[in-house]
Amino acid sequence: MNPKPLILITNDDGIFAPGIFALYQALRSFAQVCVVAPVTEKSAVGHAITISDPLRVQEITRKDDFHGYAVDGTPADCVKIAIRALMDRQPDLVMSGINSGANVGTSLIYSGTVSAATEGTLLNIPSVAISVASLTTGDFRGAAAAAIEMARRVLKHGLPGGTLLNVNVPAVEPDKIRGYRVTRQGNLHYREGFDRREDPRGRVYYWMTGQMLEPEKNHASDSWALNQNYISVTPVHYRLTDEDFLPDLKSWELP
Amino acid sequence: MNPKPLILITNDDGIFAPGIFALYQALRSFAQVCVVAPVTEKSAVGHAITISDPLRVQEITRKDDFHGYAVDGTPADCVKIAIRALMDRQPDLVMSGINSGANVGTSLIYSGTVSAATEGTLLNIPSVAISVASLTTGDFRGAAAAAIEMARRVLKHGLPGGTLLNVNVPAVEPDKIRGYRVTRQGNLHYREGFDRREDPRGRVYYWMTGQMLEPEKNHASDSWALNQNYISVTPVHYRLTDEDFLPDLKSWELP
Numbered sequence: 001m002n003p004k005p006l007i008l009i010t011n012d013d014g015i016f017a018p019g020i021f022a023l024y025q026a027l028r029s030f031a032q033v034c035v036v037a038p039v040t041e042k043s044a045v046g047h048a049i050t051i052s053d054p055l056r057v058q059e060i061t062r063k064d065d066f067h068g069y070a071v072d073g074t075p076a077d078c079v080k081i082a083i084r085a086l087m088d089r090q091p092d093l094v095m096s097g098i099n100s101g102a103n104v105g106t107s108l109i110y111s112g113t114v115s116a117a118t119e120g121t122l123l124n125i126p127s128v129a130i131s132v133a134s135l136t137t138g139d140f141r142g143a144a145a146a147a148i149e150m151a152r153r154v155l156k157h158g159l160p161g162g163t164l165l166n167v168n169v170p171a172v173e174p175d176k177i178r179g180y181r182v183t184r185q186g187n188l189h190y191r192e193g194f195d196r197r198e199d200p201r202g203r204v205y206y207w208m209t210g211q212m213l214e215p216e217k218n219h220a221s222d223s224w225a226l227n228q229n230y231i232s233v234t235p236v237h238y239r240l241t242d243e244d245f246l247p248d249l250k251s252w253e254l255p
Numbered sequence: 256m257n258p259k260p261l262i263l264i265t266n267d268d269g270i271f272a273p274g275i276f277a278l279y280q281a282l283r284s285f286a287q288v289c290v291v292a293p294v295t296e297k298s299a300v301g302h303a304i305t306i307s308d309p310l311r312v313q314e315i316t317r318k319d320d321f322h323g324y325a326v327d328g329t330p331a332d333c334v335k336i337a338i339r340a341l342m343d344r345q346p347d348l349v350m351s352g353i354n355s356g357a358n359v360g361t362s363l364i365y366s367g368t369v370s371a372a373t374e375g376t377l378l379n380i381p382s383v384a385i386s387v388a389s390l391t392t393g394d395f396r397g398a399a400a401a402a403i404e405m406a407r408r409v410l411k412h413g414l415p416g417g418t419l420l421n422v423n424v425p426a427v428e429p430d431k432i433r434g435y436r437v438t439r440q441g442n443l444h445y446r447e448g449f450d451r452r453e454d455p456r457g458r459v460y461y462w463m464t465g466q467m468l469e470p471e472k473n474h475a476s477d478s479w480a481l482n483q484n485y486i487s488v489t490p491v492h493y494r495l496t497d498e499d500f501l502p503d504l505k506s507w508e509l510p
Contacts, residue, residue, distance in 0.1 A: 046331070047301030047364045054452070054460040076301070076365075081461060085449040106377060109302045109493055110331075122361060153507055163497045165504075180509035184496040194340040197309070205309040206336060235497040235504055238364055241439040242418045242490040249420075249490055252408055254435035 004032045005155050008082050008091040008120070011099060012075045012112025014041045015060060015068055019098035019132070022140035024066050026147045027095065034091065035068025036082035038075060043101075047115040048074045055081060075116035083123050093155055094120030097130035098143045102168050104222040104232065105188030117164040118238060126159040133226050134171030142177050143169040146231050149180075163237045168222060170229045181230040186221025189213040259287045260410050263337050263346040263375070266354060267330045267367025269296045270315060270323055274353035274387070277395035279321050281402045282350065289346065290323025291337035293330060293367075298356075302370040303329045310336060330371035338378050348410055349375030352385035353398045357423050359477040359487065360443030372419040373493060381414040388481050389426030397432050398424040401486050404435075414490075421489045423481050436485040441476025444468040 007027050011020040015037035027033050039058070050073045061067045069086055071078045079094060096116035103111040113129045120127030128150050132143040146169050154165065166185075170177055191213050194206040216223040222232040262282050266275040270292035282288050294313070305328040316322045324341055326333045334349060351371035358366040368384045375382030383405050387398040401424050409420065421440075425432055446468050449461040471478040477487040 041307070044304045044306045045301065046303040046329075046370065048303050049299045049301070049365055049463070051299045051463055052296070054462050055449075056458070056460050074301075077463075080447055080463065081449055084447055085451065085461060106493075108495055109373065110304055115301065118364065149509070153509070157507060160497070160500055160503075163500050182501060182505050182509070184498075184501075185494065192335055192339055194310075194336055196340065203311070205311050206340060207309050208304070208306055208332075208335065231509075233504065233509065235500040236495045237497040237500075238361075238495070239440065240363055240491045240493070242415070242492040243439075245415055245418050245490040245492075246437060246439075248415075249488065250437050252412060254404070254408070254437070254486075254488065 005092040006089065007031045007033050007093045007095055007151065009033050009035045010037045010075055010078045010096050010116045012038065012042045012045065012116065013100055014038050015070045018138060019100050019140060021062060021066060022144050023095060023098050023147055026144035027151060034082065034087055036071060036078045036086060037068060038078060039070035039072050042074050042112045044110045045074050045112040046110050047076055047118060049076050050074060075112040076119040079116050079119040091125055093151060094125050094127040095130065095147060095151060098140050098147065099131035101131060101135045102133040102226060103129060103131045103166060104168055104226060105186040105216065107188060108166065108185055114166055121162050121164045124161060126154045127164040128154055128167060129164065130167040132169045132171050137171045142174045145174065162239065163235050166234045166236045168226050168232045170226055172229055176229055177231060178229045181225040181232055183222040183225045183232040183234045184220050185234055186216040186218055186223045188216065188223060260347040261344065262286045262288050262348045262350055262406065264288050264290045265292045265330055265333045265351050265371045267293065267297045267300065267371065268355055269293050270325045273393060274355050274395060276317060276321060277399050278350060278353050278402055280319065281399035282406060289337065289342055291326060291333045291341060292323060293333060294325035294327050297329055297367045299365045300329050300367040301365050302331055302373060304331050305329060330367040331374040334371050334374035346380055348406060349380050349382040350385065350402060350406060353395050353402065354386035356386060356390045357388040357481060358384060358386045358421060359423055359481060360441040360471065362443060363421065363440055369421055376417050376419045379416060381409050382419040383409055383422060384419060385422040387424045387426050392426045397429040400429065417494065418490050418492045421491045423477060423487045425481055425484045427484055431484055432486060433484045436480040436487055438477040438480045438487040438489045439475050440489055441471040441473055441478045443471065443478060
C-alpha cells in the first residue's frame with residue numbers, strides 16, 4: 001500500500017490565522033498533515049531562530065479536526081523543532097502559509113513565511129512558501145487550489161537541494177486567475193520613513209512607514225505576474241556568495 | 256577641505272557590547288562615526304524588522320566619548336531608522352560588528368550582524384559585516400585592524416549595488432593572523448537537536464542544541480580560511496532567484 005505523503009504545515013501569521021486553516025483543509029484531502037506553527041503572529045521576523053530562550057510547545061485544536069502544535073518561537077524554530085523533536089518521521093514536504101499578504105521582490109528577505117521554507121530546505125526537505133496578495137482577504141480558494149497543485153508537483157518532481165519555491169496567488173475570484181508563471185524575484189521600490197510621535201508621558205517613539213514608489217515593470221518578475229493576475233512561482237536559493245564580484249575583489253590585493 | 260568619511264556603526268550584540276566599542280575606537284581614528292545599535296543583544300534574529308510595534312530610541316554614552324543611539328529593535332531596524340530618521344546625511348559606509356562569534360557558512364542566514372549590512376546595501380550604502388571567531392574573547396585588536404583596512408578599501412573602491420562584504424577574523428594574537436583571503440560562503444554541517452526539560456511546575460520546554468558534524472574542507476570557503484588563521488572576506492548578495500533551476504521548473508508546464 002502506498003502511504004499518503006506526510007506534509008509539515010507552518011506559517012508566520014500564527015496557528016490561529018485563517019490562512020493556515022485553509023492550507024490544512026486543502027492538503028489533508030490527499031496527504032497526512034502535521035501542523036507546527038507560531039502561537040502568535042510573527043511577520044517580518046526574517047530568518048530568526050531562538051537560541052537565548054527556551055521554546056514552549058502546546059497542543060491546540062480548532063474546528064474540523066484541526067490540531068497542531070503551537071510554538072512560542074519563530075517560523076524557522078517551528079520547522080526545526082517539528083523535524084528534530086515533534087514528528088515521528090521526516091516529512092516529504094514543508095508548506096508554509098497561506099500567508100495573508102504577498103511575499104515578492106525585496107520583501108522576501110524579511111519574510112517569516114519564506115524563512116520557514118528556507119529552514120525546510122536546510123534540513124533537506126522540499127519546501128514551498130505560499131501567500132495570497134491581500135492582507136485582509138478571507139477568500140483562500142484560489143490559494144488553496146494552488147497549494148494542492150504545487151504540493152503534488154513538488155512531491156512528484158522534487159526540488160534541487162537548497163532551493164525552495166515561493167508561490168504568490170492573486171487575491172481575486174478563482175476564475176479571474178490567469179494561470180501560473182515561472183518568475184524571478186523582482187525589485188520592489190519602497191520608500192521607508194519613520195513617523196515620530198510622543199506618548200502621553202512625552203517620550204518619543206517611531207512607527208516605520210512604507211510607500212511603494214512604482215510598480216515593478218519587469219515582465220519576468222514575481223510582482224508583475226501577480227499584478228497581472230497570474231500565480232507567480234519563483235525558485236529561491238540561499239547561496240549568497242556574489243560570484244560575479246569575486247574577481248574584482250581579488251584585484252584589491254588585500255595584504 | 257576633504258571632509259572625513261561618515262560611517263554608521265551598528266551590531267547585533269547590543270550597544271553595550273565590547274565589540275562595538277572596539278569598532279568605534281578603530282574607525283574614529285580616521286572617520287566621523289555615528290553609532291545606532293540595539294539596546295540589548297539580538298543574535299540570530301535574521302533579517303527581522305519591527306513593523307507591529309513602535310521603536311524607541313535613547314541616547315547613551317560610554318567611556319572615551321562613545322555616544323550613540325540605542326534602539327529597542329533589530330539590527331535592520333537600527334540601520335533603517337539611522338538613515339531615514341536619525342542622521343543628518345547619508346553615511347558613506349555601514350559597518351556592523353565587531354560580532355563576538357564567526358558568521359560563516361549556513362549560519363549567515365541567521366546573522367543579525369550580516370542583516371544590518373544587508374539593510375545598508377538595500378539603502379544603497381556600501382556595507383561591511385565584521386566578526387571575530389570567538390564568543391568570549393576580549394581581544395579585538397586583530398579585528399579592529401581588519402575593520403580599518405576594510406573600511407578604507409571599501410571607501411576607496413566602492414562595492415556593487417546589492418553586495419556587502421562579510422569579514423571574519425580569527426581569534427588569535429594579531430601576529431598569528433596570516434593575512435586576508437577572498438572566500439565563498441561555505442557549508443557548515445551542524446546537527447541540531449532539542450533538549451526536552453520540565454520546569455519546576457512540570458511544564459515542558461525545549462532548548463535548541465547544535466553540534467558541528469565536521470569542519471569545512473573546501474579551501475575556497477570562509478570557515479576553512481578562518482580555521483587556517485586567515486581573515487576571510489566573502490562578497491554576499493541577496494539576489495535569491497535560483498537561475499539554474501528556472502529551465503527545469505518551466506518544463507513542469509504548470510497550467
